[in-house]
Amino acid sequence: MATTTAATATDIQTLYVAYFNRPADPLGLQAWLKTGASVAQIAAGFSASQEYTDTYGGKSPIDLVDSIYMNLFGRHAEPEGLLFWAGKLQDKSETFASIVLTIANGAQNDDKVAIDNKVAAAALFTASLDTSDDIRGYDGSAANAVAKAWLATITTDASFTANTTDAALQAVATAATTAHDVANNPPKTFTLTTGTDTITGSAGNDVINAIEASGAVATFTVGDTIDGGLGNDTLNITQTGAISVPLSVSVKNVETANLVSGTTGTTINSTTWAGLTALNVTAPGSVTATGAATTAVNVTNGSLAGGTVSVNGGSDVTVTSAAAAVGGSIVVGAAAAAAGAVTVTNTTTVADVAGAGTALTGAAITxxxxxxISVTSNAVSTSSDDAGDTLTVGTIIVTGDANTTTVSVSETAAAARTTSSAAIVNGVVTVADKNAASATAASTITSVSIDSYGAGSSVNSGALNSLTLSGKGAGTLSVTAGALTTPTVNTLALNLKGLSTAGGITLDSDYTTLNITGSTASSSVATLTANGVTKLNIAGDKAVTLGQTMSALAEVVVTNSAGVTLSNALGAATKFTGGAGADTITLSNAFTAAIATGAGDDVVKYSGAASTGGSVDAGAGNDTIVMSAAQAVTASADATFNSSFKGFEVLDIATGAGVAAINLAGINGVNSVVTRGVLAASTLTINGFASGGTLTLDAAAGNATTSEVAANVTNATLTANDTFNVKLSNSTGAGVAFGKVTLAGIETVNITTVDAGTSTSKAAAVDSVVLAAVDATKVVVTGHDGLSITNTGNVKITTFDASGVTADDSTDTSANLGVTFTSANNTASATVTIIGGEGDDVLTGGNAKDTITGGKGNDILTGGQGADTINTGIGHDVIVLNSTTDATTGVSTDSGTAAFDVVNGFKTVATAITTGVDFSDNAHFQSTAAGNANLNLLKLNVLTDDAGAGNGTAVTVAAHADATGTGQAVGVTYDVTDGILTLGGTGASAVDTLAEWLTEAAAVAGTNGDAIAFQFGSDTYVFVQNGAADVLVELVGVSGASALVKASGSTTADAGTILFA
Structure with missing residues (x-):
């Protein structure tokens, strides 16, 4: 005889999911389990059910198969499976039931995950129906539709987890019950009259309306009797005037009451309204609402206008208030406290009152x-006409009762006055436990959170173990741990979430362990007094800065990953263990504790040598020890310093005077030193750097030239290729004179300009430094500030590269990125390279063979004596030629030329200048684009024809004059048009060398100060007659120049013009 295996609850849930895409209802699951039927038998029963017929009746085989896939896997059937199984249904070789079982049992991969999650979710839902209402409500097509919609969302593990929490399951059950009740018990609507009404509701979710009649006559009147009956019923009372409960009114079995009034003075006491679960009042001005402990009370006041909102009793209480006027108050629980949560939100939005120093205050909340308890008080100012205008957040007072455990208070953060808003001032916050003053009764408030608070704020609870603070301002806060004779709480978790306060926080001495966590944003507390704390732990992922006063503190342990700054000195015996962040601490003189700063770039401020047992291990990272110059001198000469202090990489020195030399070998052998300025007429000498060391100047010198830092690299004069780094750190936003830096025996000097800028801007500025590095051959300047270098005695420099000076902020300008450098290398045979950056550079060569390259700015490029090459860049560059340094000598026919300067990239006028433009000096030329963004100017500093100082004058000679001067070619005629020389005649072809062309030019421009231009090959040359010191410059690649024009206060020029001055 065959044995039938009874289906399990999981099997039955699988069939419910596959057939109907819903969980089993409790009664159906129970009934099928009792039958002991097999899976196949139950499937056949499902196929014969009315629900099957209602769901699938009239559907094609294609639709039937696709429904199975959607129910089981949450997806449509793939084409192959769809056609295969539809064919089986069509030829009747398979039934719906057999296909369901086969597909369900054969699921793999994602499909198996989906069906497993759906079945598991269905089982959880059915099991969650554990009340009569839930079981009753999950019945019928309306309820089933709710469950189907929920189950359809579950396929993946993540969706299963999210949709099967207790809250999620209850929400589905409640929604199903509501759908069932609506479908089976249609709601009715009742309307009250101005007379006496008796209302008896139905089993549905009825609505009873008490809307005032014509003439603002109330319909909620004396003697009305309202019984909502079964269902979730609603009473709506709407009146223009204030609402109150008339005499002899009876209300019961109404779950929600909505009162809407347009006038101040509404008073409602619903404590006798049996069954009421929600009392919602919307009214302006003064409102009084009272509810039973089972009634949630919600008051919305759109215009407090100096009135008072008073709420007593209730389960959960919510008050939302707005005011366009100052004053007023909100009082909750004065006569009877809420049983559950209390939430109060008030927003005061006011305009300034005309006049001097208007002081306004928002509504008080108690x-x-x-x-x-959660209280939020917002203050919004919309105008201000005086610097003394203020808007102060109203006082907030919270007092717990025996049930209160958590309190949260939030105020609008303090803000400075602007032309459109008065200054926002934080109000006083007072949080107190009911038993805060008792020596024997235990407190109940364990957690308090405050976002912004005013001066004189306080928290008092003997049970307080968690305090969260955020916001900004200058308020003060005292935290008292009750008045218990024997305190029960001695550990406080202080959670700082972006708190920035210039005020003080004082903690009760009952707290012996303080656990601070920094999160959300960095926090800063000007003063934290906790004289009972012996152990301080600081954790979190956001930086924390504390001005701590903790007289009993024995140990600090930091695990904060963003860094901790303790502004005040640690006690001499206080042990410190740092974390992974950049921690900053200050030591006491003669300290005796072990200090370990841990990983991160830590800063230790030195106050004196360690005493017995005292030690500092700076750990990993780039760690800094901060000393005065005198302390550094003493420590570096003390043989015991390196045994007590170790792991430091940087020495930070305060303002220095004329002290003895500092020996870095005695300070952990650090190779990086920061100085904070040197006094005038003083030299700070630092010995013991290694090659590659770094000197950071972080403040202005006492005097731009007589304040000196001498940084000496050990054995630098004995080795070649030493390098040294000079960092100029400017946090002022304006140019800083850093004084003099002397480097002996250094071949490569790397200078970096750092523009930390202000808190709102990183605008560049031009700094200055005097550099004395007489052995340097290479100077490299990088960074984001401009720099003026006084090059003192550095005659060996062959490379100066400032190409790394670049903008890093939208406020940077080429003027503030400019670099000034004058070469002191006057060795005629030397080859010197000078390169500018993105600013308006002033680069000057010496007597060597200089190659000077401008950058992106409006540069002034000056060649010295010798054959210099000048490369222009982007901008209005000025190329300066001096008769004393750029003279051309030894010019003779067919014998070549002496040294002369070459300019690459010279730009003539691209777009004709038809309206006079002021090019009278370098500044005017460089500040005026005149339609030519990259125009260049030749500055010819030569004699005039009357032997006075001047800049030359372009030659103008009648056309076709014969060449008759000494050395000129026979048969040559010349034309000079707008300063441009061209040759003609039968002898012109014989003028085929530059020297010959110069002979012709010198003859034509025969008077001192005469300037003339001519094209030879593909280049143009400008020649200036200057006695025995003529000037010649080659403009490489310039051809077809139209004119040589002297710039003036009203310059006009055709396209192709060469401008000079």
Whole structure:
């Protein structure tokens, strides 16, 4: 005889999912389990059910198969499976039931995950129906539709987890019950009259409306009797005037009451309204609402206008208030506390009152009792006409009762006055436990959170173990741990979430362990007094800065990953263990504790040598020890310093005077030193650098030239290729004179300009430094500030490269990125390279063979004596030629030329200048684009024809004059048009060398100060007659020049013009 295996609850849930895409209802699951039927038998029963017929009746085989896939896997059937199984249904070789079982049992991969999650979710839902209402409600097509929609969302593990929490399951059950009740018990609507009404509701979710009649006559009147009956019923009372409960009114079995009034003075006491679960009041001005402990009370006041909102009792209480006028108050729980959560939100939005120094204050809020209390008070100012205008957040007072455990208070953060807003001033916050003053009764408030608070704020609870603070301002806060004779809480978790306060926080001495966590944003507390704390732990992922006063502190342990700054000195015996962040601490003189700063770039401020047992291990990272110059001198000469202090990489020195030399070998052998300025007429000498060391100047010198830092690299004069780094750190936003830096025996000097800028801007500025590095051959300047270098005695420099000076902020300008450098290398045979950056550079060569390259700015490029090459860049560059340094000598026919300067990239006028432009000096030329963004100017500093100082004058000679001067070619005629020389005649072809062309030019421009231009090959040359010191410059690649024009206060020029001055 065959044995039938009874289906399990999981099997039955699988069939419910596959057939109907819903969980089993409790009664159906129970019934099928009792039958002991097999899976196949139950499937056949499902196929014969009315629900099957209602769901699938009239559907084609294609639709039937696709429904199975959607129910089981949450997806449509793939084409192959769809056609295969539809064919089986069509030829009747398979039934719906057999196909369901086969597909379900054969699921793999994602499909198996989906069906497993759906079945598991269905089982959880059915099991969650554990009340009569839930079981009753999950019945019928309306309820089934709710469950189907929920189950359809579950396929993946993540969706299963999210949709099967207790709250999620209850929400589905409640929604199903509501759908069932609506479908089976249609709601009715009742309307009250101005007379006496008796209302008896139905089993549905009825609505009873008490809307005032014509003439603002109330319909909620004396003697009305309202019984909502079964269902979730609603009473709506709407009146223009204030609402109150008339005499002899009876209300019961109404779950929600909505009162809407347009006038101040509404008063409602619903404590006798049996069954009421929600009392919602919307009214302006003064409102009084009272509810039973089972009634949630919600008051919305759109215009407090100096009135008072008073709420007593209730389960959960919510008050939302707005005011366009100052003053007023909100009082919750004065006569009877809420049983559950209390939430109060008030926003005061006001305009300034005309006149001097208007001081306004928002509504005061007082809450007594409630399991949890949350108060938010916002202050918004829309105008201000005086610097003394203020808007102060109203006082907030919270007093707990026996049920209160958590309190949260939030105020608008303090803000400075602007032309459109008065200054926002934080109000006083007072949080107190009911038993805060008792020596024997235990407190209940364990957690308090405050976002912004005013001066004189306080928290007092003997049970307080968690305090969260955020916001900004200058308020003060005292935290008292009750008045218990024997305190029960001695550990406080202080959670700082972006708190920035210039005020003080004082903690009760009952707290012996303080656990601070920094999160959300960095926090800063000007003064934190906690004289009972012996152990301080600081954790979190956001930086924390504390001005701590903790007289009993024995140990600090930091695990904060963003860095901790303790502004005040640690006690001499206080042990410190740092974390992975950049920690900053200050030591006491003669300290005796072990200090380990841990990983991160830590800073230790030195106050004196360690005493017995005292030690500092700076650990990993780029760690800094901060000393005065005198302390550094003493420490570096003390043989015991390196045994007590170790792991430091940087020495930070305060303002220095004329002290003895500092020996870095005695300070952990650090190779990086920061100085904070040197006094005038003083030299700070630092010995013991290694090659590659770094000197950072972080403040202005006492005097731009007589304040000196001498940084000496050990054995630098004995080795070649030493390098040294000079960092100029400017946090002022304006140019800084850093004084003099002397480097002996250094071949490569790397200078970096750092523009930390202000808190709102990183605008560049031009700094200055005097550099004395007489052995340097290479100077490299990088960074984001401009720099003026006084090059003192550095005659060996062959490379100066400032190409790394670049903008890093939208406010940077080429003027503030400019670099000034004058070469002191006057060795005629030397080859010197000078390169500018993105600013308006002033680069000057010496007597060597200089190659000078401008950058992106409006540069002034000056060649010295010798054959210099000048490369222009982007901008209005000025190329300066001096008769004393750029003279051309030894010019003779067919014998070549002496040294002369070459300019690459010279730009003539691209777009004709038809309206006079002021090019009278370098500054005017460089500041005026005149339609030519990259125009260049030749500055010819030569004699005039009357032997006075001047800049030359372009030659103008009648056309076709014969060449008759000494050395000129026979048969040559010349034309000079707008300063441009061209040759003609039968002898012109014989003028085929530059020297010959110069002979012709010198003859034509025969008077001192005469300037003339001519093209030879593909280049143009400008020649200036200057006695025995003629000037010649080659403009490489310039051809077809139209004119040589002297710039003036009203310059006009055709396209192709060469401008000079």
């Amino acid at each position: 809450v007594t009792g409630g399991k949890s």
